[in-house]
Amino acid sequence: MKSQSDQRIIDRILALKKEKSVYIIAHYYQVPDIQDIADFVGDSYAMAVAAKNSPLETILVAGVDFMAESAAILCPGKTVLTPEPGATCPMANAIRVEDIEAYKEQHPDALIVSYVNTPAAIKAVSDVCVTSSNAVKIISKLPKDVPIFFIPDENLGRYVQGQLDRKMDFFPSSCPIHAALTPETIALRKLEHPGAEVMVHPECRPEVIQMADYVGSTAGIISHACKCPQQELIIATECGIMHKIEELNPDKKLILADPELVCADMKKITPEKILYSLEHMETKVTVPEDIRVKAAVALEKMIELAS
Numbered sequence: 177m178k179s180q181s182d183q184r185i186i187d188r189i190l191a192l193k194k195e196k197s198v199y200i201i202a203h204y205y206q207v208p209d210i211q212d213i214a215d216f217v218g219d220s221y222a223m224a225v226a227a228k229n230s231p232l233e234t235i236l237v238a239g240v241d242f243m244a245e246s247a248a249i250l251c252p253g254k255t256v257l258t259p260e261p262g263a264t265c266p267m268a269n270a271i272r273v274e275d276i277e278a279y280k281e282q283h284p285d286a287l288i289v290s291y292v293n294t295p296a297a298i299k300a301v302s303d304v305c306v307t308s309s310n311a312v313k314i315i316s317k318l319p320k321d322v323p324i325f326f327i328p329d330e331n332l333g334r335y336v337q338g339q340l341d342r343k344m345d346f347f348p349s350s351c352p353i354h355a356a357l358t359p360e361t362i363a364l365r366k367l368e369h370p371g372a373e374v375m376v377h378p379e380c381r382p383e384v385i386q387m388a389d390y391v392g393s394t395a396g397i398i399s400h401a402c403k404c405p406q407q408e409l410i411i412a413t414e415c416g417i418m419h420k421i422e423e424l425n426p427d428k429k430l431i432l433a434d435p436e437l438v439c440a441d442m443k444k445i446t447p448e449k450i451l452y453s454l455e456h457m458e459t460k461v462t463v464p465e466d467i468r469v470k471a472a473v474a475l476e477k478m479i480e481l482a483s
């Protein structure tokens with residue numbers, strides 16, 4: 177139950193976003209209070225599309241920095257705000273432009289397929305972006321006879337490669353939250369809940385993915401949780417997803433695969449910081465125009481190939 181002061185913050189956010197005409201887009205990994213005050217909640221693909229289609233001129237993105245950047249890239253005429261510029265993604269920051277240039281030197285005809293979890297400068301030197309919800313579909317549409325450099329999430333890349341049975345090269349990086357989940361932990365959860373459906377995000381390690389009944393993106397897991405007949409569900413992705421699944425499936429027993437599935441960067445965003453952001457209209461997210469234009473090509477290509 178919310179304290180009176182928490183409720184006052186929420187009420188003030190709701191009043192200010194209306195007064196200042198701000199469209200709030202949140203990721204499923206945000207805390208429940210933030211998901212509840214958002215105008216739109218989705219995974220990174222859906223957030224990018226929602227930003228592009230935003231009915232309002234100011235967008236506040238409750239998600240890590242690359243998500244706010246994607247909104248700024250796709251909406252050059254709009255104001256994009258982040259409540260916490262320090263919320264970032266360690267995996268997105270692992271790759272540098274020089275890594276891509278070095279690969280291109282060896283494979284000049286290669287296509288650079290970049291997970292949306294990348295900074296704008298990386299998207300700008302990519303041919304197409306993908307998310308976990310559309311990577312298989314998009315890569316299946318790319319020419320078969322060219323090398324693909326899939327960056328920066330090796331686990332997702334290997335999952336896609338297995339689905340499509342095509343050769344790909346990878347950058348050695350992964351999400352520290354999903355990659356920390358072990359097969360032993362999944363085995364233990366299965367032992368505790370023998371009839372449960374195991375749902376796993378493709379950012380997890382291949383050995384964990386092998387143990388899943390269902391593998392899918394954040395949005396895919398939510399949708400599958402609603403459709404599958406099992407009453408007990410083991411969820412192997414970031415804990416924030418539980419809020420939406422609980423809301424849609426009040427009668428099912430939901431088990432988070434590991435209490436350590438918490439993205440500290442996503443949780444840097446709080447209702448207090450959103451309130452401050454709305455009061456001061458800070459912090460504005462900008463991307464240098466030359467980078468923005470090139471990065472927009474890779475993001476627009478994703479939206480085109482995913483639809």
Ligand code: SF4
Nearest residue numbers: 240265266351353439
């Ligand atoms: S959950 Fe992993 S991939 Fe997503 S923002 Fe956090 S660290 Fe990055």
